[in-house]
Amino acid sequence: MNNKAHTPPSGSNPAPISPRPTFRDRLRKAMGHSDDLSIQKQINRRTFISFSAFFLLGAAAWKSWFWIKDAAQSDGVQAPLRKGLNINEKILKPTLSPNHLAKTYPTSQAARNVRPNGNIGTHAQGFDPSTWQLEVATLDRGVLTIGIDELKQLPKTEFAFEFKCIEGWSQVSWWGGVKFSDFIHHYGLEREAALTYVGLSTPDDKYYVGIDTPSALHPQTLLCYEMTGQPLPPEHGAPLRLIIPVKYGVKNLKRIGKIFFSNDRPRDYWFERGYDYYCGL
Numbered sequence: 001m002n003n004k005a006h007t008p009p010s011g012s013n014p015a016p017i018s019p020r021p022t023f024r025d026r027l028r029k030a031m032g033h034s035d036d037l038s039i040q041k042q043i044n045r046r047t048f049i050s051f052s053a054f055f056l057l058g059a060a061a062w063k064s065w066f067w068i069k070d071a072a073q074s075d076g077v078q079a080p081l082r083k084g085l086n087i088n089e090k091i092l093k094p095t096l097s098p099n100h101l102a103k104t105y106p107t108s109q110a111a112r113n114v115r116p117n118g119n120i121g122t123h124a125q126g127f128d129p130s131t132w133q134l135e136v137a138t139l140d141r142g143v144l145t146i147g148i149d150e151l152k153q154l155p156k157t158e159f160a161f162e163f164k165c166i167e168g169w170s171q172v173s174w175w176g177g178v179k180f181s182d183f184i185h186h187y188g189l190e191r192e193a194a195l196t197y198v199g200l201s202t203p204d205d206k207y208y209v210g211i212d213t214p215s216a217l218h219p220q221t222l223l224c225y226e227m228t229g230q231p232l233p234p235e236h237g238a239p240l241r242l243i244i245p246v247k248y249g250v251k252n253l254k255r256i257g258k259i260f261f262s263n264d265r266p267r268d269y270w271f272e273r274g275y276d277y278y279c280g281l
């Protein structure tokens with residue numbers, strides 16, 4: 001075997017290379033961490049660096065606070081924060097698919113005393129549930145008016161699930177009504193349901209929400225007229241409310257008066273007050 005090529009030429013030993021400080025060495029020295037520096041110098045440098053960092057980060061925090069505080073408002077919240085909410089929505093939308101079912105519980109595990117929360121648009125004087133009719137805006141058939149007895153003729157769906165309010169409480173409660181998707185098909189509203197959003201409001205328009213249509217068509221979304229196996233009580237939205245387990249409580253509009261469909265995002269009560277529009281779970 002000829003290993004000549006691998007043998008260094010004899011008699012010409014390479015000169016010793018003087019060690020050049022690496023980037024890491026130089027950085028360590030600048031940070032006051034080097035064997036070449038006296039202990040006192042190391043301490044001085046580190047004290048200086050700590051104070052500079054403290055001052056600069058403090059100034060940056062101070063400055064960004066004013067930047068956020070003074071920024072233009074965007075739907076009830078400063079624009080930079082709204083941007084954050086929009087990014088959250090983009091990330092969450094594909095992961096929480098409307099076909100993912102919320103966990104259900106045996107109805108025996110549902111609360112007997114269901115907590116009422118929020119009464120905007122549900123305490124107007126002179127509201128008469130016996131003459132109430134749901135108004136549904138169609139694309140080419142004008143406004144359909146539908147009574148509660150008619151809705152009760154449609155197949156009933158019941159389940160208990162963990163109802164969650166963004167205020168921080170949750171409760172397993174039991175609801176019954178007609179699936180929103182069954183309602184759509186029964187009334188021939190497929191063309192309307194091909195639009196991007198569903199808007200719902202109380203009869204007095206004081207509370208209103210917008211829902212992305214895929215979430216409205218989710219198999220657990222109900223036009224609900226029963227709670228805990230009984231007729232829906234007034235404080236929970238009689239005669240008809242929305243139950244939408246893929247959303248937080250805010251979107252579960254009580255006392256529905258009107259429903260419409262649109263490609264433009266409908267107005268939304270809490271969105272206008274700075275909350276997330278999507279409010280998905």
Ligand SMILES: Nc1nc2c(c(=O)[nH]1)N[C@H]1C(S)=C(S)[C@@H](COP(=O)(O)O)O[C@H]1N2
Binds near residue numbers: 235
């Ligand atoms: N009309 C109307 N619907 C509403 C509200 C409201 O103030 N008015 N509050 C919402 C909120 S924040 C929650 S948590 C739920 C509470 O429903 P519950 O009272 O049946 O527990 O209703 C939602 N629907």
Ligand SMILES: [Mo]
Binds near residue numbers: 164166
């Ligand atoms: Mo809520």
